[in-house]
Structures are given as C-alpha cells and as structure tokens.
Amino acid sequence: MSVQNSFTDLVFSLSDEDFRLLQDAVAVRKNRDKYGVASFEELAVKxxxxxxxxxxGSDNAVSFGFSPEGLQRYKCLGCGKYYTLLSNTIFHSANKSFDTWTIYLTLMTFNVPLEMTEEICGISHPTAMLWRQKVFATVDGYQGHLYLKDRVWIDETYVFDSTLLHDDNFKRKRGLSSNLICIVVAIDIHKNTYAVICGHGKPSATRIYKALKDHIVEGSTLVHDGEKAHNMLIEKLDLTSEVYIANAKDKNYLQNMALINNMCSWLKRYIYRFIGMRMENLQSYLNWFVYLFRVKGAAERWPKMERILRHLVLTDVQYKRNR
Ligand SMILES: [Zn+2]
Structure with missing residues (x-):
C-alpha cells in the first residue's frame, strides 16, 4: 500500500472551477521551479x-498605460503606434497558457507528430499547425549567417517531391530525376551544420557553388565523395579537397565519412516524420533541424528548453498567416 497522500481528500472535495484554479497554480509553481518564470511577460523580463x-521597428518609446491584458503599454516616438513588451514576438496575443506552450515546445524538440502535441496539449489541429509555423518563423534567417570552417564535410541527399503527387500529368521516373529535391548538407569539425535545398535532381557545379559559397570559409579542407559538381566550389574558395569514394565495404570510406553520412541519415529520418508536409515549408524544416542540432549539441552547458525560450522571446517576428 502506498502512503496516504494528505491532499487527496482535499482535491476530490473541490468544485470543477476550484480544481481548474488549483491546476493553474500548480503549473505556475512547476514552471517557476523549472524555468524561473511562469508567464511570457516574466520570460521577456528575465x-x-x-x-x-x-x-x-523602433525601440524609441514612452510608457503609456496598460493593454487590455494588463501589460505595460508603450507609445512609439517614431510612428505613434502602441505596443507591449510582447508585440513583435510569436507570443503576442497568445491565448493559451505559458504552461501549454512549454509542453508544446518540449514535444517539438523531439519532433513528435503534430497529432501527439494536439492530444497532450489539448489544442486543436489548426492551433498546433499555427504554433509550429510561428516557431519556424523565428529560425527563418537562422542559417543565413552560418559558416563552416577548417575541416568541412559535404554531401547531397534527396527527398521525393510529394507536391508532384497532386500533379495530374505526373509520372514517376527512374533514377535521380527531377522528381527528387536535392538537399545539400554540410558539417564541420566544430559540429557546425548547414542544410539547404538545392533544386531538383542532381545538382550542377554552379548550383553547389551557389548553395555553399557563403557558408564555407576560404582555404578550408573539403571532405567529400569526389563528385565533379563540387569542383567549382573547391576552386573558387581555394579549398583543399580530400576525397573518399563511396563504397559501403571500404572501412576507410566509412570511418572518414561517418560524420556526414550520419548527418544525412538523421536529416532524412527527420524529414520522413513529416510525410505530407507542404514542400514550400521544407526549408523551414531544415532550418529548425539545424537550429535544434546546435541547441542539443550544447545542452550540457545550456539546457535546451531555457535556450529555446530565450531565443523565442528575444526574436523579433511579425508572424504572417498563409506564409
Ligand atoms: Zn513605430
């Protein structure tokens, strides 16, 4: 027999309304203990x-009363508009609790199916989709300023372009045809990663060059499978080329390419979880993948949820529907 919980009788004696209030209070306590904050405003202040x-976009303002939700309101000295501490964030006019959001975000770091987040968070399908789009919006430009250096592995991986299934004239062709979307993947010795869509089918040297030219530091060593399409990049960025020809029986190849091969298979497994996603969102999924890879890689020094919450509340985003 378990020890009697002294709160049991009390909890069962509560009215539905009081029970709801108790749960809210418990959530506040739980989040304070866990994250040091229990609301979006506290998060922004922290x-x-x-x-x-x-x-x-100006931050030149004067305090000007309070919003209907009780938030400090500001009046912009540039254009005269009113706003609050949470305007311009994805949490602006969030109509669900901080607790629901943190659970949702935690699930999102494991890339679980959206249906699971709906069930566990008690939110509708449109809400779950909207929240994912909002989070994606905060990592939109995330890869723009990433650059890899010293020792850099690159490879291409392919996913079937499912938008073609809706095309009446579509006939699936064999091989590396234009039915496949090419994703260029890169990782360096410092575990910086980069993943970008590089058109349909097998990429040309120009496409590879354009995809990577601003993301690999000149003079680095490029570790790759010797694909000819990599040559322009190697020449123009003055890279040292180190080639391992793909051969699943060659120990030397497997060892030296393990990092990029793993990266490609993680990425593919990640993408396959979102069967049926809209292909125009593919780059957003890649951005989130790369962002999470970085966050998880440093999780021992910096707990992942704290880092994500900080990122979300500090990123200026004006979410637009129907992106
Ligand atoms: Zn303004």
Whole structure:
C-alpha cells in the first residue's frame, strides 16, 4: 500500500472551477521551479527583451498605460503606434497558457507528430499547425549567417517531391530525376551544420557553388565523395579537397565519412516524420533541424528548453498567416 497522500481528500472535495484554479497554480509553481518564470511577460523580463514597435521597428518609446491584458503599454516616438513588451514576438496575443506552450515546445524538440502535441496539449489541429509555423518563423534567417570552417564535410541527399503527387500529368521516373529535391548538407569539425535545398535532381557545379559559397570559409579542407559538381566550389574558395569514394565495404570510406553520412541519415529520418508536409515549408524544416542540432549539441552547458525560450522571446517576428 502506498502512503496516504494528505491532499487527496482535499482535491476530490473541490468544485470543477476550484480544481481548474488549483491546476493553474500548480503549473505556475512547476514552471517557476523549472524555468524561473511562469508567464511570457516574466520570460521577456528575465532575458531583458527590448520592446520594439511592430509597425516601424523602433525601440524609441514612452510608457503609456496598460493593454487590455494588463501589460505595460508603450507609445512609439517614431510612428505613434502602441505596443507591449510582447508585440513583435510569436507570443503576442497568445491565448493559451505559458504552461501549454512549454509542453508544446518540449514535444517539438523531439519532433513528435503534430497529432501527439494536439492530444497532450489539448489544442486543436489548426492551433498546433499555427504554433509550429510561428516557431519556424523565428529560425527563418537562422542559417543565413552560418559558416563552416577548417575541416568541412559535404554531401547531397534527396527527398521525393510529394507536391508532384497532386500533379495530374505526373509520372514517376527512374533514377535521380527531377522528381527528387536535392538537399545539400554540410558539417564541420566544430559540429557546425548547414542544410539547404538545392533544386531538383542532381545538382550542377554552379548550383553547389551557389548553395555553399557563403557558408564555407576560404582555404578550408573539403571532405567529400569526389563528385565533379563540387569542383567549382573547391576552386573558387581555394579549398583543399580530400576525397573518399563511396563504397559501403571500404572501412576507410566509412570511418572518414561517418560524420556526414550520419548527418544525412538523421536529416532524412527527420524529414520522413513529416510525410505530407507542404514542400514550400521544407526549408523551414531544415532550418529548425539545424537550429535544434546546435541547441542539443550544447545542452550540457545550456539546457535546451531555457535556450529555446530565450531565443523565442528575444526574436523579433511579425508572424504572417498563409506564409
Ligand atoms: Zn513605430
């Protein structure tokens, strides 16, 4: 027999309304203990978010009363618009609790099916989709300023372009045809990663060059499978080429290419979890993958959820529907 919980009788004696209030209070306590905050406003204050005007982007403002939700309101000295600390963030006018969001985000770091987040968070399918789009919006430009250096592995991986299934004239062709979307994947010795869509079918030297030219530091060593399409990149960035021809029986190849081969299979497994996603969102999924890879890689020094919450509340985003 388990020890009697002294709260059991009390909890069962509560009205439905009081039970709901108790659960809210428990969630506040739980989140304070876990994250140090229990609301979006507290989160914004904790990380010193600077309120910015959603209309003109200025942070030059005066305090001006309170919003209907009780948040400090600011009046922009640039354009005269009113805003709050949470305007310009994805949490602006969030109508669900901080607790629901943190559970949702935790699930999102494991890339679980959306249906699972709906069930566990008690939210609708459109809400679950909207939230995912909002989180993706915060990593939109994330890869733009990433660069890899010293020792860099690259490879291409392919996913079937499912938008073609909706095309009446579509006939699946054999081989590396235009039915496949090419994703260029790169990782360096420092575990910096990069993943970008590189058109349909097998890429040309120009496409590879364009995809990677701003993301690999000149003079680095490029470790790859010797694909001719990599040559322009190697020449123009003055890279040292180190080639391992793909051969699943060659120990030397397997050892030296393990890092990039693993990366490609992780990425593919990740993408396959989202069967039926809209292909125009594919790059957003890749951005999130690369962002998470970085966050998880440093999780011992910096707990992943704290880092993600900080990122979300400090990123200026004006989410637009129907992106
Ligand atoms: Zn303004």
């Amino acid at each position: 990380y010193d978010r600077v309120p910015t005007c959603p209309a003109c």
